[in-house]
Amino acid sequence: MKTQVAIIGAGPAGLLLGHLLRAEGIDAVVVERASPDYVLGRIRAGVLERTTTDLMDRLGLGARMQAEGLPHDGFHLADGERLIRIDIAALTGRQVMVYGQTEITRDLMAAAPERGLEVIYDAADVALHDVDRDAPWLSFTKDGSEHRIDAAFICGCDGFHGPSRKAIPASVATAYEKIYPFGWLGILADVPPCNHELIYANHERGFALASMRSETRSRYYIQVPLDEKIEEWPDDRLWDELAVRLGPEAAAHITRGPAIEKSIAPLRSFVFEPMRHGRLFLAGDSAHIVPPTGAKGLNLAASDVHYLSEALSAFFQRNDNDAVARYSGRALARIWKSERFSWQLTKLMHRFPDSDAFDRRMQVADLDYIASSVAAQTTIAENYVGLPL
Structure with a gap:
C-alpha cells in the first residue's frame, strides 16, 4: 500500500490529523x-x-459536541473552606468545553469512512523503517499476514x-522528565456533579478535583501515594475522603453512586525534542506528557x-520544505508554556511528601494573592482557556 502520510495511532491526535489532511x-x-x-474504552x-473545539467545528464535526458539551465560564480553586472562582469568560472573553475525549474520538471515528480516511485497526507489531530517508515505510501484521505501507511521511500519534x-x-x-511522588485516584460515576464548574482543592490531606463528563456523569479525583492500591479504596471510603477534601460547600452537594470506573494514574511531566527526525514526526503523547492538573493533554495534541x-499541507501543495522544518519548533514553543502552567498548578494545589511548613505558607500566600488579584486570575485564565496558536 502507498499513501502520502502514514499515521500511527487512532486516538484523537491521529484521527484529527487524518481528517485535517x-x-x-x-x-x-x-x-x-x-x-x-478498545480505543473507545479509554476514559x-x-x-x-x-x-x-475550533478544529472540530472547522472540520464540520462539532455538531454533537456543541449540542451535548457543557460550556464553562470558569472554575474554582479551593483551600479549606474558601472557594476562589476564576472567571475565565470575563477575564478572557472565551470559554472551555466539557466534552469527553472518548466522545471526540467517537465523532472522528464515525466520520472517517465518509471523509475517505482509511483506518486499519488490530494492526500488531507496527515497526518504522527508513525514517531518515526520503522513502520511509511501515510494517505490521494483521489477521496473520504481514503488511507494508510506503509513505512520504510518517506521523507518530501513538502515545507514550x-x-x-x-x-x-x-x-x-x-x-526532559519530572516524576511526581503521587498519583490520582479517580472515580467515574453516573451521578450529577456537585458543582456546575470544576473545583480544584488543596487540602491538608492532599489534592482533590471535582469534575464531570455530563450533567449526569461525574469524575472525581484524589491525590494518593504512588504505592496505593485500588483495593484499599472501596467506594464509600473514596466518597468520604472527597467530601473532606473538597470542603463543606461542595460536600453538601455530592451525590454518591457506584463506580463505573476506578483507577490510579501516576503523574509526570515529559517533553521529547525535537519532534521531527527525517521523515518522521511526533505529535501528542508520543512527544509530551503533562500532569492532568492543567487539563492540557488532549488540547496539546490538538495544537500539535x-x-x-499546516506543515504537511504546505509541503504537498507548495513543496515548502521550510514549513516541515519549522514544525518541531512551533509545537514545542506552545508545549513548554503548557508544561509550565500544568507544573505550576500542580505545585500550588498538591501536598508534596518532602514539603515543610515554609512550603505550605508559600501555597497559602499564592492562593491569597490569586484571590485578591485580577492580574493573577487573568494569568491563570489565559493559560487555562488555552494560549493562542
Whole structure:
C-alpha cells in the first residue's frame, strides 16, 4: 500500500490529523494496534480548549459536541473552606468545553469512512523503517499476514508507549522528565456533579478535583501515594475522603453512586525534542506528557496536529520544505508554556511528601494573592482557556 502520510495511532491526535489532511486533499492512512472498542474504552480528559473545539467545528464535526458539551465560564480553586472562582469568560472573553475525549474520538471515528480516511485497526507489531530517508515505510501484521505501507511521511500519534519515539536515535534527541511522588485516584460515576464548574482543592490531606463528563456523569479525583492500591479504596471510603477534601460547600452537594470506573494514574511531566527526525514526526503523547492538573493533554495534541497539518499541507501543495522544518519548533514553543502552567498548578494545589511548613505558607500566600488579584486570575485564565496558536 502507498499513501502520502502514514499515521500511527487512532486516538484523537491521529484521527484529527487524518481528517485535517483529508480536508486538504492529502492521502492519509491511520494504523492502530487496538480494536475500535478498545480505543473507545479509554476514559480520558474532558476539558477542551477553544483551539480543540475550533478544529472540530472547522472540520464540520462539532455538531454533537456543541449540542451535548457543557460550556464553562470558569472554575474554582479551593483551600479549606474558601472557594476562589476564576472567571475565565470575563477575564478572557472565551470559554472551555466539557466534552469527553472518548466522545471526540467517537465523532472522528464515525466520520472517517465518509471523509475517505482509511483506518486499519488490530494492526500488531507496527515497526518504522527508513525514517531518515526520503522513502520511509511501515510494517505490521494483521489477521496473520504481514503488511507494508510506503509513505512520504510518517506521523507518530501513538502515545507514550508507542514505537514512533523509539525510532528516533537517542544521539539526536533529548528527553526532559519530572516524576511526581503521587498519583490520582479517580472515580467515574453516573451521578450529577456537585458543582456546575470544576473545583480544584488543596487540602491538608492532599489534592482533590471535582469534575464531570455530563450533567449526569461525574469524575472525581484524589491525590494518593504512588504505592496505593485500588483495593484499599472501596467506594464509600473514596466518597468520604472527597467530601473532606473538597470542603463543606461542595460536600453538601455530592451525590454518591457506584463506580463505573476506578483507577490510579501516576503523574509526570515529559517533553521529547525535537519532534521531527527525517521523515518522521511526533505529535501528542508520543512527544509530551503533562500532569492532568492543567487539563492540557488532549488540547496539546490538538495544537500539535494543527501545526503538523499546516506543515504537511504546505509541503504537498507548495513543496515548502521550510514549513516541515519549522514544525518541531512551533509545537514545542506552545508545549513548554503548557508544561509550565500544568507544573505550576500542580505545585500550588498538591501536598508534596518532602514539603515543610515554609512550603505550605508559600501555597497559602499564592492562593491569597490569586484571590485578591485580577492580574493573577487573568494569568491563570489565559493559560487555562488555552494560549493562542
